[in-house]
């Protein structure tokens with residue numbers, strides 16, 4: 001009798017212990033699932049800090065604002081070094097555009113501003129919005145490659161058959177890594193028409209004869 | 221009271237069972253079936269590669285074969301086999317009446333046939349000419365598995381989710397059983413090494429299977445719900461996929477080897493008639509291997525352009541793993557040193573494991589060196605490496621364990637003639653199959669390609685012969701298991717192996733092991 005009751009006690013104890021442990025383990029599981037998602041922003045930060053994958057910082061320091069250009073005048077040009085900068089640009093599969101630089105290579109001194117034109121042409125029969133993603137190779141040069149003006153800062157919208165000239169203004173900082181003699185700036189353009197939300201202006205609001213105009217707005 | 225009832229009759233016994241031995245048997249049978257399915261896919265690969273040029277299948281179908289072979293073997297054959305061994309042996313080794321969570325145990329098994337029916341259905345559809353099975357490699361790198369993937373990828377994603385849930389539940393069950401159900405006196409440092417290795421494996425599973433689930437969920441939302449985790453067009457990065465995948469993937473390869481370490485650590489003392497040398501160092505070595513496995517993942521990604529400091533870090537961390545692994549190999553050899561050894565089939569497989577796994581370990585050390593990896597990457601050298609550790613490593617460990625415990629499970633000795641034939645054929649053919657791959661890999665033959673240059677023709681012919689031979693040899697295993705399962709063979713004593721009683725509690729219960737063991741906890745000396 002007492003033994004049986006004791007046995008029951010032990011069983012209940014074990015069950016309570018089991019449940020406690022199971023809950024802890026499940027929490028670890030959920031945490032690790034969250035960790036997989038946390039790797040996404042961690043990776044972004046890591047890449048921007050290290051220039052891994054030749055990723056360029058398009059938000060803060062990497063993108064030089066027009067207001068800061070005055071300051072750029074103070075930059076000294078290091079004529080003792082000459083760096084070859086190569087350009088590559090093409091459209092990703094599924095985007096029927098021609099995208100190419102006017103020249104495939106220029107030479108610059110660190111600190112020197114340079115302008116290079118790129119050409120984009122919409123070869124397809126419809127209006128397309130595309131986005132060009134830049135990348136620098138070798139990757140550890142990415143943090144020292146500054147762009148003042150670039151078509152990659154915004155999405156590009158070309159009507160069917162439209163052709164466009166797009167300037168890129170850049171300079172290499174004075175502390176550009178000494179081991180890099182040649183650096184490549186590559187652009188890949190992707191079709192983002194589907195990812196851009198198209199807002200139709202309401203008909204009754206507009207009397208200006210602009211009906212049918214659309215405002216493109218990035219949805220992501 | 222129904223406390224000592226036997227099993228139900230017929231199909232219901234297997235559908236509703238919560239008995240750890242039944243569930244162990246289910247896992248092992250399922251794993252054997254998947255081993256043959258994965259093997260058939262491998263035979264298609266080797267048939268195509270026997271001669272240069274394209275003869276048997278088209279390149280796209282070839283890609284589906286390499287992909288599904290990997291997935292089926294990793295998630296269907298090796299992992300469930302370990303869970304099967306854990307179910308059978310852990311309660312008996314720690315003096316517990318059953319697993320701690322028997323109903324969840326039933327559920328975690330029955331998810332597996334569902335998961336693999338889904339995956340297999342896409343292979344069958346593809347074979348019948350409707351669409352494609354997953355064709356992006358078992359590592360399913362984006363964008364191959366997102367932007368360019370066949371429709372069946374969604375089947376694959378659901379299937380991976382289900383097998384992930386199954387593995388996690390299995391792992392939780394193992395941890396809870398080991399922590400809460402040990403017999404009084406069975407302290408952690410008295411547990412057999414198989415229990416230790418499985419405890420550590422279970423923690424690895426709990427830590428990384430959710431990361432895999434995260435990766436496939438991101439793939440799913442990239443494919444259908446407009447996210448861009450791995451799509452550069454939307455600001456994502458395909459290389460991020462590789463980081464997430466290998467954060468799961470490297471611990472995963474230890475999930476597939478640690479339990480085999482445990483099996484071998486049980487077998488070598490029995491047949492050397494000496495206690496395991498350096499028990500405590502074995503435990504610490506296993507734990508350090510598991511911890512290090514979280515900081516080496518980018519050694520799979522040296523050619524993606526890591527920063528120099530990163531490449532060096534991952535290279536040194538990877539090389540560091542060879543130290544605890546070396547400790548283990550040293551301990552196994554030291555256990556045999558001056559032991560009075562006999563060479564029964566489980567011991568033969570355990571010895572083959574030690575030697576062949578070490579070969580795989582050395583080629584792994586070569587691959588760990590960043591500059592050299594640039595030559596080896598994506599060649600047959602890599603294929604040779606991971607098959608040495610997974611086939612002659614993990615799978616041989618499973619074979620060894622099955623032969624070691626089969627007499628306890630069935631009460632009869634396996635057919636020794638067939639078992640010896642299985643050992644010798646497997647060992648000879650596995651080397652014929654995988655050893656030449658080192659050479660063709662060093663000479664530059666790329667993996668995952670259905671065709672190759674003429675200079676690789678002779679080697680590949682021999683490799684294919686080795687492949688067919690190894691595949692056919694496994695029919696011997698099937699015959700042995702069926703014979704023993706039907707109770708045909710010499711009856712064995714309770715301790716089965718001479719003197720085994722002192723090496724583990726499982727040898728103190730009757731043979732065959734009764735449906736319920738240790739309903740009252742044993743006395744631990």
Ligand SMILES: [Cu+2]
Nearest residue numbers: 470517519520
């Ligand atoms: Cu690895």
